[in-house]
Amino acid sequence: MHARLSDAFKSHPVNLQLKHQDFNSLHELPDSYAWTNNDDHYPSFLTSFGADDSVPVIDLSDTNALKLTGHACKTWGVFQVTNHGIPQKLLDDIESAGKSLFSLPVQQKLKAARSPDGISGYGFARISSFFKKLMWSEGFTIVGSPVDHFRQLWPQDYDKFCNIIEEYEKEMKMLAGRLMWLMLGSLGISMEDIKWAGSKGEFKGASAALQLNSYPACPEPDRAMGLAAHTDSTLLTILYQSNTSGLQVLREGTGWVTVPPMPGALVINVGDLFHILSNGLYPSVLHRAVVNRTQHRLSIAYLFGPPASLQISPLSKLVGPSHPPLYRPISWNEYLGTKAKHFNKALSSVRLCAPLNSLVDVNDHNSVKVG
Ligand SMILES: C=C1C[C@]23C[C@@]1(O)CC[C@H]2[C@@]12CCC[C@@](C)(C(=O)O1)[C@H]2[C@@H]3C(=O)O
Numbered sequence: 281m282h283a284r285l286s287d288a289f290k291s292h293p294v295n296l297q298l299k300h301q302d303f304n305s306l307h308e309l310p311d312s313y314a315w316t317n318n319d320d321h322y323p324s325f326l327t328s329f330g331a332d333d334s335v336p337v338i339d340l341s342d343t344n345a346l347k348l349t350g351h352a353c354k355t356w357g358v359f360q361v362t363n364h365g366i367p368q369k370l371l372d373d374i375e376s377a378g379k380s381l382f383s384l385p386v387q388q389k390l391k392a393a394r395s396p397d398g399i400s401g402y403g404f405a406r407i408s409s410f411f412k413k414l415m416w417s418e419g420f421t422i423v424g425s426p427v428d429h430f431r432q433l434w435p436q437d438y439d440k441f442c443n444i445i446e447e448y449e450k451e452m453k454m455l456a457g458r459l460m461w462l463m464l465g466s467l468g469i470s471m472e473d474i475k476w477a478g479s480k481g482e483f484k485g486a487s488a489a490l491q492l493n494s495y496p497a498c499p500e501p502d503r504a505m506g507l508a509a510h511t512d513s514t515l516l517t518i519l520y521q522s523n524t525s526g527l528q529v530l531r532e533g534t535g536w537v538t539v540p541p542m543p544g545a546l547v548i549n550v551g552d553l554f555h556i557l558s559n560g561l562y563p564s565v566l567h568r569a570v571v572n573r574t575q576h577r578l579s580i581a582y583l584f585g586p587p588a589s590l591q592i593s594p595l596s597k598l599v600g601p602s603h604p605p606l607y608r609p610i611s612w613n614e615y616l617g618t619k620a621k622h623f624n625k626a627l628s629s630v631r632l633c634a635p636l637n638s639l640v641d642v643n644d645h646n647s648v649k650v651g
């Protein structure tokens with residue numbers, strides 16, 4: 281059976297109230313958006329001020345990139361890349377397309393609303409249903425062609441926006457393939473080990489989603505939450521955050537660390553499925569987005585994964601008598617359904633055996649230790 285990614289939520293509909301606020305009309309933070317430490321699974325008091333620990337930056341043209349990638353994945357689960365080959369003009373174009381989308385009137389955006397059991401369209405982040413408070417953000421998810429939704433949003437010039445998305449997805453897919461080989465290569469895995477990568481190792485049948493996130497300026501940023509802490513269900517995610525700060529990652533022993541925007545750089549994070557593939561060697565990093573008082577922030581995430589119904593399991597080369605498989609096989613489709621049901625317990629729900637040293641399970645975020 282070849283399920284498509286867009287079918288992932290058919291059996292897990294989520295009824296988020298879609299009467300979206302017009303954020304610009306709010307000059308005070310309504311109670312429904314005011315988070316206290318009780319509302320957050322990973323509270324803000326973990327924030328590390330001026331920590332000397334910073335997210336690795338890797339120049340992809342560096343001859344040492346493979347080794348640096350392996351080290352970054354193992355120790356952080358996140359890194360920034362420069363010299364990645366994505367033209368700045370394309371990054372600028374997608375950013376202005378995103379700005380144009382979110383600045384449409386609310387009623388217009390709602391014409392392209394995501395349906396409760398759908399994957400594509402306008403709405404709150406899917407994980408919103410796990411929290412009592414609302415997040416200070418709106419999103420637009422694209423899986424497959426955006427043409428039907430874009431025609432609703434921009435009846436006159438939807439074509440122009442479709443072309444930008446198409447070009448962006450094409451470039452991102454190539455970059456994701458390169459990053460996959462760096463991440464796999466750093467584990468000693470080669471093309472012959474990954475059958476679904478195709479004869480040229482181009483990951484032809486891969487699935488992906490594009491997520492545009494918008495975080496309006498917020499009257500009380502310290503009490504609001506842009507996007508609550510989560511891991512991505514992906515193999516890897518490529519995030520463009522332009523020049524506005526907001527992304528934070530949780531670092532064991534340190535707390536929340538800001539990923540500083542760097543001109544033209546892209547943020548790469550390990551997702552849950554790569555964590556499974558690596559048999560737990562690479563952690564899928566817990567991250568969130570915070571908001572600020574003066575600037576609107578836009579981020580664009582390319583969520584890359586395997587063919588939707590392909591079973592993903594720990595790579596046989598990484599499994600042996602002293603390294604039993606930590607996770608059962610699962611497809612991306614099934615995993616998205618599991619995430620929709622269990623959220624931050626999704627990974628542990630597919631885990632086969634308890635970690636040897638159960639005090640140190642980098643992906644058991646229920647037992648995060650802060651030093
Ligand atoms: C393929 C997907 C991953 C994602 C759910 C989605 O269907 C499309 C949006 C993705 C996103 C982006 C914001 C955070 C997140 C947890 C969410 O609610 O929607 C992720 C989902 C994920 O990685 O699980």
Ligand SMILES: O=C(O)CCC(=O)C(=O)O
Nearest residue numbers: 491493526527569579581
């Ligand atoms: O906006 C950000 O910096 C984070 C976005 C994100 O985590 C996501 O889209 O999955």
Ligand SMILES: [Fe+2]
Nearest residue numbers: 510511512567
């Ligand atoms: Fe994310």
